Amino acid sequence: MGYFIGSRALPMDRPWTADNGTQYPANWLRLSSTADRDAIGVSWGADDPVYDQRFWWSPTLPKELDDKPAVDVDGKELGYTQTGLKTQWKATQNQIAGSLIAPSDWRIIKAKETSTNIPTAWKTYRAAVRTSCNTRQTEIDACSTVDELKELLFGSATITRQQTDSDGNGVVDSDGNAVMETVANPNIATAWPTDPS
Secondary structure, eight states: OEEEETTEEOOTTSOEEOTTSOEEOTTHHHHOOHHHHHHHTEEEEOOOOOOOTTTEEETTEEOOSSOEEEEOTTSOEEEEEEOOHHHHHHHHHHHHHHHHHGGGHHHHHHHHHTTOOOOHHHHHHHHHHHHHHHHHHHHHHHOOSHHHHHHHHHOOSEEEEEOBOTTSOBOBOTTSOBOEEEEEOTTSOOOOOOOOO
């Protein structure tokens, strides 16, 4: 929320100039009355809608999921490919996997240089990181909407839903109210393993 004159947002605690050239001091919005603001067309309104810029170009325009050929305004291909969200987020999984494995690289180097064994727990962990990375990338590829992708990567670990009986029907209590349960969110990505240290 904020003050607007027409469609222009007015900054709080900063001087500003009206379209007619009248200058107002930094404290004018705080000290003015509703009548003062109404007289010059200043109104209180909603700020622009908030949206996740990692996934959307605007509140109503999602980014492309898949790679597509870049085109100009006339629809002519420009000779290169625009990277889609799936490709970007799969690359991010590679970066995360690398950052998880890198701190244990010294153990591998030490074992090779000293002709000793790599601790089994660390071998297992490093393999689990690679497996998790591959699984997460497969899960990203399986998403068919931007909302699914966002939920996969940033959804809550648990969800609350109505319990169901063995036939799949919703369970209700004696008063007819739904019986709720908190369960692991089935729509989030495979978890990264925990290092053995």
